[in-house]
Amino acid sequence: MRSLDAARAVCEQFHPGLLKEIEQFPYADREQPGGPVIDLFRIHGGVGLLIPKEYGGHGAAPLDALRVQLALGALSPSLVAAVSMHHFTAAMLYSLAGKAGRLTAAQTELLRRIVPDQQVMASGWAEGRTEQNILTPAVTARPVEGGYLLSGSKKPCSLSRSMSLLTASIAIHHEDGTAELALALVPADAPGLSVHPFWGNELLAGAESDEVRLADVFVPADMVVRAGADDPHRLDDLQTAGFVRQGSRC
Numbered sequence: 252m253r254s255l256d257a258a259r260a261v262c263e264q265f266h267p268g269l270l271k272e273i274e275q276f277p278y279a280d281r282e283q284p285g286g287p288v289i290d291l292f293r294i295h296g297g298v299g300l301l302i303p304k305e306y307g308g309h310g311a312a313p314l315d316a317l318r319v320q321l322a323l324g325a326l327s328p329s330l331v332a333a334v335s336m337h338h339f340t341a342a343m344l345y346s347l348a349g350k351a352g353r354l355t356a357a358q359t360e361l362l363r364r365i366v367p368d369q370q371v372m373a374s375g376w377a378e379g380r381t382e383q384n385i386l387t388p389a390v391t392a393r394p395v396e397g398g399y400l401l402s403g404s405k406k407p408c409s410l411s412r413s414m415s416l417l418t419a420s421i422a423i424h425h426e427d428g429t430a431e432l433a434l435a436l437v438p439a440d441a442p443g444l445s446v447h448p449f450w451g452n453e454l455l456a457g458a459e460s461d462e463v464r465l466a467d468v469f470v471p472a473d474m475v476v477r478a479g480a481d482d483p484h485r486l487d488d489l490q491t492a493g494f495v496r497q498g499s500r501c
Contacts, residue, residue, distance in 0.1 A: 255325060261315050262322035269295035273326045281327040282457045288330040289371065289413045289459070292323075297334060299366040301341045303349070307366035308341075329457030333409045336374040340418045341365075343434075344372075347476070357473040361416075361436060370415035373439075375405035375463060388420040390465060392433065398471040399423065401435060406449045407460035414439045417463060423477070434476040443468040 262270055272291050273281060281288050292298075300316055302308025311319070316338070324331035347353040348362050364370065378389050390403030405419055417437040422430040437444060449462040 255321065258318040258322040258325075261318040265300060265309050265311060265315070265319055266292075266295040266297055269297070270322060270326065273323075273330075278327075282329045282453075282455070284456050284459065285412070286329070286457045288327045288457060289333060289410070292330060292334055293369045293371060293413075296366075296369070298337060298341075298369050298371055301338050301345070302366055303345055306345065306348070306363055308345075327457065329455045332455045332460075333413075333458040334371075336409045337372050340372040340374045344418070354476070355473040357471070358436065358476065361474075365416075368415070371410055371413050372416045372418055373408055373410040373414035373463070375408050375417050375419035377407060378403070378405060387430075388422045388432065390419060390421045392421040392423045392435065392470075392475070394423070395469070398469055399435070399475060401437070401443075401465040401468040401470055404462055404464045406462035408463045409458045409460045411446045411461040411463050412459045417444070419463075419465070421475070423475075431477065435470045436474045436476070437465075437468060437470055441468050441470075 259270060269291060272295070273288055276287055280286050296309075299306075299308030300311050300319060302310070304310040320331050320335070323334075344354075344358075344362060348359060354362070365372070375390075376388075388403075390401055390405065392399040392401050399421075401419070401421060403421075405417075408417070415438070417435075417439060419435045419437055421433050421435045423433050424430050443466040445464045445466070447462045447464060450456065450458075450460040
């Protein structure tokens with residue numbers, strides 16, 4: 252139990268009072284869809300755990316982040332399953348934000364609002380298809396004036412009903428028949444975005460792992476992260492940061 256005690260102490264350091272408030276609710280209430288734990292996570296500053304201090308976050312070291320997850324997971328497995336995807340997204344995006352010119356001004360401004368507004372970010376990479384390569388997304392992005400229209404779905408997508416922002420892998424199809432991997436930043440209230448039941452198992456039901464459908468959802472060009480000629484490794488670095496940091500917590 253010493254490791255759990257240490258984990259609880261670290262969690263209290265970053266999110267004072269969060270564990271105590273979670274414990275006020277019966278376990279069944281914590282794990283059910285629409286339960287209180289994700290809101291409690293947000294209220295206690297949970298979204299900023301891995302976000303750099305210059306963006307208002309805690310900038311937690313990997314070991315401390317792991318201990319926070321251990322403490323929360325002992326009380327609510329659903330909460331940890333859900334917010335791991337938020338942290339995955341934060342690890343990706345803020346790794347690019349650390350160097351000038353790798354994100355657009357609009358993207359950088361969006362990242363500066365995540366902690367002050369306590370916005371939860373969902374990670375839309377999976378598409379619910381057996382043996383599907385998540386780096387070859389089925390969600391298509393059709394170029395239109397000023398941006399793209401996104402169509403397709405992401406499932407399961409944790410935090411689907413609590414998210415403020417969806418980060419979705421997309422395929423931009425070009426006239427020569429090639430497809431380019433990119434990442435779209437989509438507000439949860441964007442017209443054409445809808446959430447539908449998907450996860451039918453009671454296990455981890457509180458993680459909100461449902462289906463997010465996109466029906467001609469418009470995303471401005473400056474809210475799509477692409478690997479251009481000016482920075483050909485941008486998407487590679489983004490993926491590496493996210494997968495390595497997420498894997499360190501598994």
